[in-house]
Amino acid sequence: MKRPTIHDVAAAAGVSRGTVSRLLNGDKYVSPKARVAIERAISETGYTVNRAARSLVTQRTGSVVMVMSEPHEKLFEDPNYSTLIRVAIRMLAEHDLSLVMMMAGDEADRERVVRYVRGGHADGVLLVSTHAGDPLLDALQSGPPAVSCGAVIGRENVIPYATADDRLGARQMTEYFVGLGRRRIAMITGPMDTPGGIQRLEGFTDVLGRRATSKLIAHGDWTQASGERAMTELLARTPDIDAVFVASDLMAAGALAALRAAGRRVPDDVAVGGFDDSSVALSTHPPLTTIRQPLAEMAQATLRLLLELIDGAEQVDPVILPTELVIRASA
Amino acid sequence: MKRPTIHDVAAAAGVSRGTVSRLLNGDKYVSPKARVAIERAISETGYTVNRAARSLVTQRTGSVVMVMSEPHEKLFEDPNYSTLIRVAIRMLAEHDLSLVMMMAGDEADRERVVRYVRGGHADGVLLVSTHAGDPLLDALQSGPPAVSCGAVIGRENVIPYATADDRLGARQMTEYFVGLGRRRIAMITGPMDTPGGIQRLEGFTDVLGRRATSKLIAHGDWTQASGERAMTELLARTPDIDAVFVASDLMAAGALAALRAAGRRVPDDVAVGGFDDSSVALSTHPPLTTIRQPLAEMAQATLRLLLELIDGAEQVDPVILPTELVIRASA
DNA sequence: AAAACTTCTGTGAACGTGCACAGTATGGCT
């Protein structure tokens, strides 16, 4: 019960391998008669091309690898991944490419990724949440095309990316607070070696200028626990805070817990704004006012960049997509 | 600038292809002298085996495909996926296997999956959240080994799986409610064509017997919105409910919203119990009392089954792991 | 009528591996 090969199809259709191959690869020169005969033979035999054999000669693998650089425990705590994976699977499938997942959380992982990619086992690389100065980046220089969902700090000009306009989003939220008449507006940022960490803080200070003092700024690491910690810290430093912009919904959920523990009412005493418009934003109490990132569009744009590069484009331009303020009960 | 082949390594080491191949594949007959020469040659040339060429002759692909059967929009709304993906990547990598992701949400997807798997492009299949009677199952019969994370209804004896003991978990929660002195205990189930949907309801009725009337049971589809809807429905039907066991944390978050809207206090008026101990359970207000599933262990067990089958095991037994009651503020 | 295209087809070589097999030392045993 061996799997049928291209020879079997050719024999069944009464033509040669070459003709079948041409049909399969969309070459224009194949007669209508041969075409129907081959198509019938294919469906009769249940033939599928052997990708291994094909890649051996074409030097292409038919797969793209998604490299996730978060340390393992945190991976996926951020719900954005799912959209990207979903969109990637779908768009790649349309181009007959499959999606391989790899992690680059520790040194061993990273080495595996480098071996894999430099070994020519992928036609493209999809980077996710790569931190500044990741050693992976140098190793990936010479391989197949790579793009990132979200900018890679320090490589903005070498690794194409699609991202939400984090800075704009932060400005939207901060301006909203100002418009509400809040006077003491604090911020909980993300890690300062990530684009979201940096840009959202920049947007915040864009609006507040010198009123954004360091006493009003605390840092988190995207986790819920860190949001809670940072909020507690802010309340201790500056008790009269009346608004806080938290750089992610998950951290905002933590901040809400800290505020509740401190007996502050939201939004009456303290207005809280999140970022991401992830599903957490709906399950908190009160539901979070937040900044919506066009996740699906970002993912689509990222993949479009990668597909263009794989198809031979020399260079592509980064894509920056606008954010949107979503008003709910927390501010 | 061509990638080095096994020939280049052999030449550099002064031996023949065969010897290099033997070293690579762990054959015992290779002299110490040859061994060091080859190892040096490999690192000097930066050689990596060409997997395409290898699979062409071995008939193995070095990859496992994870097939996710949820309709697209819902995919990943359940946070359990992340653990499975993480564990899968890690354990497969240890066996030099890579993880390919595919979706089987609609007919076109499913056909692609079948073509892929029957075409021999994967050494194993990892099924996730496959619904009863999914046409995919028949098509996968004759292919490479397949396992499922969570039982596949109707195929319990043909597709090996690892799962949490859903029925036990449901009993634990229900008994806890009874122990608290609650009298009118309702339940919101998952879809009745999923094992979690069925088994958790069974555990519920195990404990309550005829007290579990249909007026006290409503059905959801795992989404937060469906939990909210089901809770509203239950309150309308049976206003004097004093406890509700919700078959997932996400649906429980929805139920909490409905209870709040109806002016019921949790847990004073109505005790709420969830299932999964997912991250949502912490961001709700009040935090959810829930049933912890040993997600990591389940994922590990599932992969162990698959790896055994890939390594040639004839048959393996399903694994059922105990659950644990986690008491928080909602009950 | 010959030449020059156009459209289509078949064939041999190559891609880089693993595996079966044949072969070569080396050393111990009779």
Add this chain to the structure above:
DNA sequence: AGCCATACTGTGCACGTTCACAGAAGTTTT
């Protein structure tokens, strides 16, 4: 000395495809 096992090495073939090339058949141009 002869024999046989043990430890190791090299070689040819096959895996299933694509691609370049040569060539056939039919059609248009010269």
